[in-house]
Amino acid sequence: MRLERVDGDVPDTQLSVMFGIVNNEGLTIGALSDLERVTPPSMNRTVNALVERGLATRSGSPDDGRKVIVTATDSGMQLVEETRRKRVAWFSKQLSTVSADERAALDAASPILRRLADS
Amino acid sequence: MRLERVDGDVPDTQLSVMFGIVNNEGLTIGALSDLERVTPPSMNRTVNALVERGLATRSGSPDDGRKVIVTATDSGMQLVEETRRKRVAWFSKQLSTVSADERAALDAASPILRRLADS
DNA sequence: TATTGTTATACTCTATAACTATA
DNA sequence: TATAGTTATAGAGTATAACAATA
Numbered sequence: 588m589r590l591e592r593v594d595g596d597v598p599d600t601q602l603s604v605m606f607g608i609v610n611n612e613g614l615t616i617g618a619l620s621d622l623e624r625v626t627p628p629s630m631n632r633t634v635n636a637l638v639e640r641g642l643a644t645r646s647g648s649p650d651d652g653r654k655v656i657v658t659a660t661d662s663g664m665q666l667v668e669e670t671r672r673k674r675v676a677w678f679s680k681q682l683s684t685v686s687a688d689e690r691a692a693l694d695a696a697s698p699i700l701r702r703l704a705d706s
Numbered sequence: 707m708r709l710e711r712v713d714g715d716v717p718d719t720q721l722s723v724m725f726g727i728v729n730n731e732g733l734t735i736g737a738l739s740d741l742e743r744v745t746p747p748s749m750n751r752t753v754n755a756l757v758e759r760g761l762a763t764r765s766g767s768p769d770d771g772r773k774v775i776v777t778a779t780d781s782g783m784q785l786v787e788e789t790r791r792k793r794v795a796w797f798s799k800q801l802s803t804v805s806a807d808e809r810a811a812l813d814a815a816s817p818i819l820r821r822l823a824d825s
Numbered sequence: 826t827a828t829t830g831t832t833a834t835a836c837t838c839t840a841t842a843a844c845t846a847t848a
Numbered sequence: 849t850a851t852a853g854t855t856a857t858a859g860a861g862t863a864t865a866a867c868a869a870t871a
Contacts, residue, residue, distance in 0.1 A: 598837065616853060629839055631854060636837085653847045653852040681822055689818045696815030699808045703800055717860065735830060748862055750831060755860080772829040772870045 591677040593669045597640065602670060604633055605642060608659050609667045615654045642666060710796045712788045716759065721789060723752055724761060727778050728786045734773045761785060 589599055597605075600623075607622050608614050614622070620630035634657055637643040642663035648654035659667065685693065708718055716724075719742075726741050727733050733741070739749035753776055756762040761782035767773035778786065804812065 600838065617851090625838085626840060627853065628841085628855080632838080651848075651852080655853065681825070684825070685818065685822075692811070692814040692818060695811040696819075699804065699812060700815075703804075706800070706803070719861065736828090744861085745863060746830065747832080747864085751861075770829085770871075774830065 588674050588678060591670070591674045593666060593673065595666070597642070597666065601633055601637055601640075601642075602666075604630075604637060604657075605659060605663055605667050606671075608643060608657050609664055613656050615648065615656055617654075619657060637663070707793050707797060710789070710793045712785060712792065714785075716761070716785065720752055720756055720759075720761075721785075723749075723756060723776075724778060724782055724786050725790075727762060727776050728783055732767075732775050734767065734775055736773075738776060756782070 592599075592602060604619060604623060607619055611618075611622075616627055616630055616634060619634070620627045623630065623633075625633075634643065634645065637657075638645060642660055644658050644660055646656050646658060648656055682690070711718075711721060723738060723742060726738055730737075730741075735746055735749055735753060738753070739746045742749065742752075744752075753762065753764065756776075757764060761779055763777050763779055765775050765777060767775055801809070
C-alpha cells in the first residue's frame with residue numbers, strides 16, 4: 588500500500604512524516620522522531636527535506652523556546668489527501684477480490700497479528 | 707523477525723542476499739537482483755560489500771563468460787546458519803504465546819494474505 | 826546486435842558524537 | 849545540570865546513465 592503515491596516522487600519516509608503532522612497537531616522534532624522510531628538528527632534531516640520541498644514549515648513553540656513545531660503547508664496537506672485517496676482506492680480494490688468467508692478469516696487474524704507485532 | 711541477527715552488524719540487505727546464495731546454488735548477479743527486486747548495479751554493490759566482509763566470493767560461469775556466480779564462504783554459511791537458528795528460536799517463542807484457536811485463525815488467514823501480497 | 830556486469834554519479838536514510846540554545 | 853534541536857561525519861541502499869566484455 589505504501590507504494591501507492593501521488594506523482595512527484597516524494598520518498599516514503601518523507602510521506603510518512605507528512606501523514607504524521609497532518610494527523611496530529613503540534614508535533615515537535617522529538618515527538619516525530621519517537622513516532623517514526625528514528626533518532627532526532629535523522630528526523631531533523633527529513634524535516635529539512637520537507638521544508639525544502641515546500642510541504643512543511645518549522646515554527647517555535649510558544650511555551651518552550653527549545654522546541655520546534657512542524658506543520659504541513661497547504662501544498663503538504665493536499666499531497667497527503669491525494670495520497671490517502673489513492674491508498675484507500677487501492678485497498679478497496681484489493682478487498683474486492685476477497686470473499687465474505689475470506690474477509691471473516693482476515694478479521695479474525697487481525698487482532699492476533701497486531702498483538703504479535705506490538706510485542 | 708528480520709531484526710533477529712547475529713552480533714557483528716551485517717546489515718539486513720546483505721544478510722538477505724546471504725540467505726539467497728546459501729539457499730540456491732549458482733546464483734548470478736542478475737539472478738540475485740531479480741530475487742531481491744533491485745537493479746543490477748545495486749546488487750553489484752551489495753555483493754562487493756559481502757566479498758569485502760569475507761562472506762561471499764565471485765567466480766566466473768563456466769558456460770558464459772559474462773556471468774558471475776556468487777557463492778557463500780564457510781564464514782558466510784556459518785553466519786546464515788547462526789542467524790537462522792536465532793530467527794527460528796524467536797519465532798517459536800512468539801508462537802508459544804498463541805493459543806490453539808488463535809493458531810487456527812492465523813493458519814486460515816495465511817494463504818489469503820499470501821495471495822494478496824503476490825497480487 | 827543483445828545481454829551481463831561494472832563504473833560513475835547522485836540522492837535518501839540511518840546512526841553516533843559533539844555542539845548550541847534554552848529550561 | 850538536563851533537555852531539544854542542530855551540525856558534522858560516516859556507512860549503507862537505491863536508482864539511472866554510460867561503458868566494457870562476451871554471446
